[in-house]
Amino acid sequence: xQVNPPAHNPSSTGFMIRFSILLGLIIGGFYPAAKATTxxxxxxxxxxxxxxxxxxxxxxxxxxxxxxxxxxxKNYHPNIKQAVNDKGTLIFxxxxxxxxxxxxxxxxxxxxxxxxxxxxxxxxxxxxxxxxTPFLKMNGKRDKNSTLVLMEIPTDSQQLLxxxxxxxxxxxxxIPARFLGGENAFNEYIANQFxxxxxxxxxxxxxxxxxxxxxxxxxxxxxxxxxEYSKACxxxxxxxxxxxxxxxKWIPATHNGKNISAWFEVPIAxxxx
Numbered sequence: 001x002q003v004n005p006p007a008h009n010p011s012s013t014g015f016m017i018r019f020s021i022l023l024g025l026i027i028g029g030f031y032p033a034a035k036a037t038t039x040x041x042x043x044x045x046x047x048x049x050x051x052x053x054x055x056x057x058x059x060x061x062x063x064x065x066x067x068x069x070x071x072x073x074k075n076y077h078p079n080i081k082q083a084v085n086d087k088g089t090l091i092f093x094x095x096x097x098x099x100x101x102x103x104x105x106x107x108x109x110x111x112x113x114x115x116x117x118x119x120x121x122x123x124x125x126x127x128x129x130x131x132x133t134p135f136l137k138m139n140g141k142r143d144k145n146s147t148l149v150l151m152e153i154p155t156d157s158q159q160l161l162x163x164x165x166x167x168x169x170x171x172x173x174x175i176p177a178r179f180l181g182g183e184n185a186f187n188e189y190i191a192n193q194f195x196x197x198x199x200x201x202x203x204x205x206x207x208x209x210x211x212x213x214x215x216x217x218x219x220x221x222x223x224x225x226x227x228e229y230s231k232a233c234x235x236x237x238x239x240x241x242x243x244x245x246x247x248x249k250w251i252p253a254t255h256n257g258k259n260i261s262a263w264f265e266v267p268i269a270x271x272x273x
Contacts, residue, residue: 053148054248058136060098070153077122088259089218090114090153091249093180097146102131111180113251150248177215177253177262193243197235206271207236217259219249
């Protein structure tokens with residue numbers, strides 16, 4: 001996959017940064033990377049309009065707060081509570097629109113780590129029953145458009161910890177973790193967030209970094225490590241760690257229908273031309 005994002009340094013003109021990103025799953029050692037699960041195509045316009053959906057500060061949220069909202073869902077909907085107990089944390093990317101009265105007049109599950117239509121329907125009903133804050137533009141004014149909102153229904157705290165056996169399960173026995181929205185969304189995230197090192201821009205240095213990190217059973221990116229990097233510009237690896245540590249929640253890998261922690265390797269090739 002290749003993405004050509006806009007240059008990050010407006011004072012430097014006449015160059016383009018090219019990203020080449022490959023996702024690979026690593027469990028229990030450095031095995032050949034397994035190909036990540038391919039999602040059904042998502043509306044490209046929706047993804048483009050919400051290219052920074054991971055910046056959730058201006059996104060709608062329940063007036064009572066996410067913690068109270070998700071706890072209420074588990075309390076009043078036994079099917080969702082049971083799904084969380086069986087699988088682990090449920091993670092959703094909701095496409096929604098909030099009207100002037102704070103009611104959600106449109107909502108759909110855009111991506112999730114469950115295919116249960118009953119859970120999705122229950123979640124949408126709960127969202128439309130509650131009052132939400134508006135979606136705000138960067139200037140603080142209300143945005144009438146729909147937006148993508150990250151939502152999770154967490155498990156009990158004792159279920160969130162990484163367990164040692166997670167990292168010893170053979171590759172073929174698991175469903176890989178993935179970025180919400182799929183590979184295209186991950187490309188957008190990297191291209192949007194990666195700040196090309198100024199020294200390497202000035203010296204026209206192209207680079208490469210291979211990152212290894214864990215997506216834990218709660219979808220959090222941890223243990224970011226540099227495996228390989230361009231010696232001419234070690235700043236690539238430092239910047240890659242920063243970007244990955246700031247990742248929004250991933251959909252965790254699963255084994256026998258339960259969330260597990262799993263290692264990933266991501267090679268990122270960067271060039272200026």
